[in-house]
Amino acid sequence: MSKPGKGLISTSRTETQCITTMNLLMKAGKKADQGLVNAAKWHARNLWQEISDLAVIDCKNMNAGEIADFSAFLISLSHSIQALREQAATVGNNDLAASFANIHSNLESTIGLHMAAPNFAGIYNQMKGAS
């Protein structure tokens, strides 16, 4: 992997907390305790913030390998957030489902900002299979 940059590292850490907590909530089902639900909300809040910070990553200073890493990270993250939203809906927590939907919108906006850089847009679109 190329140098992922501080933004990706901190986002990945928070992502892991979200994934772990949502998996634990799924396992607990209706027996989930309030503490774990509140922890999930806090982790989701952090993820929203970390994704906002991704906007400051400067693709112009990245080589093709680094942009490919960044693109793959963003694609995985987008799918991961959608899965988290589905899990929140499955456990019947509308607040959390709305949070993850909001995080996904935030990510799409961030990707939209990076699309202004032609070197990013080319590699990202190719990886997504978009024309």
Added chain:
Amino acid sequence: MAKPGKGIISTSRVEVLNITTMNLLMRNPDNPSRALLSAARRHAASLHGLISELSALIDPKKMDDGELSDLVAYLITLDALLDSLKEQAATIGSPELEFTYKDAGNALRSFVQGLKSVDLDFAGIYTGMVGTVE
């Protein structure tokens, strides 16, 4: 996310190894791979060791409310995770792993109790997030 501190970062990395390895063992719980079991024992011991070191790495008095909330959310998730890993260890029939995760959970809860007794700000945020009144 606020600054989580070195302790949380290193623990989180080892957490992922424990989750991955235990999930792989759960794919064939009746005939677990010996190598995977050895790896799981190593990861579990590492996680236990890192949890035991948290008190030396984390000083809640230097944290603001946001950082304390991060710490509390992390501790709640980690506690539930250790319980889940312990259940997985029981499912694959490894009393040794089960004991390590149980002991790690006890160490974590002792750490939390210690923080609650020495730091009122931490105690308030922890109690608020857990949703219990003491």
